[in-house]
Amino acid sequence: MRCRETALLEKSRGRHIGARAAMLLFIVLTVPLMNAEVGGTPPALRIAAPKFEMVTFSGEAYNNTTLKGHPTLLVFWAPWCNVCQRELPLLSDFSQHKKPPQLRIISIGFADTRANVETFVKSRAATFVFPTAYDDDRWIAQAFKVNATPTYVLLDEEGFIVLVHRGGGLLQNAQFQDSIAAIKQS
Secondary structure: HHHHHHHHHHHHHHHHHHHHHHHHHHHHHHHHHHHOOOOOHHHHOOEEEEOOOEOOOOEEEEHHHHHHHOOOEEEEEEOOOOHHHHHHHHHHHHHOOOOOOOOOEEEEEEOOOOOHHHHHHHHHOOOOOEEEOOOOOHHHHHHHOHHHHHHHHHHEEOOOOEEEEEEEEEEEHHHHHHHHHHHHHH
16 A cells, blocks of 8 residues: 555656646746847847948948947948939938937948949938948948848847848838837837
8 A cells, every 4th residue: 555655646746847847948938038028039039240340431430349339220222222212311311300319320332332332422412411331342241141232230239130121111110110119218
């Protein structure tokens, strides 16, 4: 009789340990998701921006370190891109009238010659109200895996990628709008 009671007790303990292990696994897998902001990226899945550095046409230097503490929108574009030609004035208007003060916008001309990018920028000075750089040899675009124009990359204040948007319509993108609203509240 004693052996049977011992066997039942051990079997019962095994079930409790199994149930505890399942509950612990559930908590470990779901708590990070519950702690993530609505529409945001869970902390364990955040991707840091690749290391980069650039100098704008006006001589300002930017890199991962100088941008820390400031959410930043990187705008990859080319002078020959028709969508870019439509989107850049809209982005300029956003920058002047609706952009939260803590957000930086940096445009990066690439996929063309430096001379063509500089000529395009100079001929549209009213559009380029934000710092503009040229991506020599496309190394910044390659680091961010940019292969289309325009491509927008939104970085948070810690240097993590929040959003990558390819093509036109960034200002209508719901995730971009949510990110801008969150920046305004911070």
